[in-house]
Amino acid sequence: MMKAWSTSKWQKECDKKMQIKGTKEFPKCEVCGGRVHCMHHFFPKSVSSRLRYDFDNLIPICQGCHMRHHLAGDPKIHEKIKQKRGQAWYDVLEKKSREYNKVNIEYYKYIWEMLS
Numbered sequence: 001m002m003k004a005w006s007t008s009k010w011q012k013e014c015d016k017k018m019q020i021k022g023t024k025e026f027p028k029c030e031v032c033g034g035r036v037h038c039m040h041h042f043f044p045k046s047v048s049s050r051l052r053y054d055f056d057n058l059i060p061i062c063q064g065c066h067m068r069h070h071l072a073g074d075p076k077i078h079e080k081i082k083q084k085r086g087q088a089w090y091d092v093l094e095k096k097s098r099e100y101n102k103v104n105i106e107y108y109k110y111i112w113e114m115l116s
Helices: 007-025 063-070 075-085 087-097 105-115
Strands: 038-041 058-061
Touching: 007 038, 007 058, 007 105, 038 063, 058 063, 063 075, 075 087
Parallel strands: none
Antiparallel strands: 038 058
């Protein structure tokens, strides 16, 4: 039986579940090889809800690399990821980022099941 959560609670819980699943499946930082801290969104959540739970958009990253990217604005972090994954990967994500994605409780229930 599915829980009776609000949309924002579903989003928060799906975000947690995605982080747990991702860091278990990908234990090493894609940038430096260190111990993974979180799954970083290459295309930010604010830019595309379509890519929020897309593992092609999620980058396993250590705390140091994540902070260098977000706090210091180090462009080398995204450059290295793009170089490693390739232009074709980037082009597919960029196209997906423009796709419409209706976000509601049913969507989050679907994501919850997909992450299970």
